[in-house]
Amino acid sequence: MNLRIGLARRDEAAAIAELSRELIEGGLPWSWNAQRVRYYIENRDSAVLAARDRRRLIGFAIMEFFEERAHLSLLAVLPGYQKLGVGKRMLEWLEASARTAGIFAVHLELRAGNDGARRFYERLGYAEKGRRRGYYAGREDALCMARDLKVTSAAGPV
Numbered sequence: 417m418n419l420r421i422g423l424a425r426r427d428e429a430a431a432i433a434e435l436s437r438e439l440i441e442g443g444l445p446w447s448w449n450a451q452r453v454r455y456y457i458e459n460r461d462s463a464v465l466a467a468r469d470r471r472r473l474i475g476f477a478i479m480e481f482f483e484e485r486a487h488l489s490l491l492a493v494l495p496g497y498q499k500l501g502v503g504k505r506m507l508e509w510l511e512a513s514a515r516t517a518g519i520f521a522v523h524l525e526l527r528a529g530n531d532g533a534r535r536f537y538e539r540l541g542y543a544e545k546g547r548r549r550g551y552y553a554g555r556e557d558a559l560c561m562a563r564d565l566k567v568t569s570a571a572g573p574v
């Protein structure tokens with residue numbers, strides 16, 4: 417793999433939206449359509465990352481930056497490329513951007529049934545903070561997780 421991580425281009429919005437529907441929003445109404453993804457690509461207060469193997473889009477992530485916290489809205493890696501460190505690299509890229517902006521708290525929600533993603537985030541230093549009932553279209557709960565970027569652990573990235 418020739419992994420490159422960088423900001424997504426406007427013309428990648430539709431492909432990212434399709435991957436979100438397929439890999440993250442399965443069984444839920446499609447909320448991250450191309451128009452919404454494009455908005456985040458263009459917005460100064462958010463970053464949309466694309467992970468590419470040569471020219472192929474193999475993963476993406478969206479983070480919003482607020483005054484004192486950042487919110488990870490989406491993160492996914494194509495099934496054939498999972499468990500190879502791509503998700504970790506994207507998250508580290510975004511966390512470094514947050515730190516540079518003087519932001520030291522990252523929050524996220526994930527589908528309560530997504531055990532694999534929960535373990536991934538735990539591995540990267542995120543802790544469970546609570547649960548939001550019916551957060552996903554009234555159909556599924558969300559687990560809320562967060563990481564304090566000032567705290568480093570032996571298991572997590574520095």
Ligand SMILES: CC(C)(COP(=O)(O)OP(=O)(O)OC[C@H]1O[C@@H](n2cnc3c(N)ncnc32)[C@H](O)[C@@H]1OP(=O)(O)O)[C@@H](O)C(=O)NCCC(=O)NCCS
Pocket residue numbers: 439440489490491492493494497498499500501502503504505526527530531532533535536537539540
């Ligand atoms: C969750 C997801 C983003 C992880 O990305 P990834 O590229 O496969 O993860 P990485 O290879 O970077 O893994 C980083 C660490 O997490 C661990 N990890 C990753 N997936 C895991 C899983 N399903 N179960 C347990 N641990 C896992 C890895 O073993 C690795 O640990 P290590 O540093 O000790 O080796 C990916 O599985 C995915 O896209 N899933 C579908 C979409 C999704 O659920 N997105 C998250 C909700 S928005």
